Amino acid sequence: MSPREQLSAKEIAVATLVWEGKTNPEIAALVGCTEQVIKNQLRSVFDKLGVWSRLELALYVASHGGASWVDRDESTHVEPSTKPLAVEGSA
Secondary structure (H helix, E strand, O other): OOHHHHOOHHHHHHHHHHHOOOOHHHHHHHHOOOHHHHHHHHHHHHHHHOOOOHHHHHHHHHHOOHHHHOOOOOOOOOOOOOOOOOOOOOO
């Protein structure tokens, strides 16, 4: 079983939103839960994927398909955009 297959549909959606550059409060508003729930889900995602930070998570998602990484057939309330947000200060 691949690490991605260990993630729930919500964890996949949250990871994808991190890849898009969303903050925890923005993700919480989109998913319809509290920021603490998002923090807990991210901690679980980090453990399952073996990453240590949001940057590593974003790089993991990018290297495993980016926008196509999320399985849109799953029943999640979040439909990710097709490209990540620009990182502030980047060219």
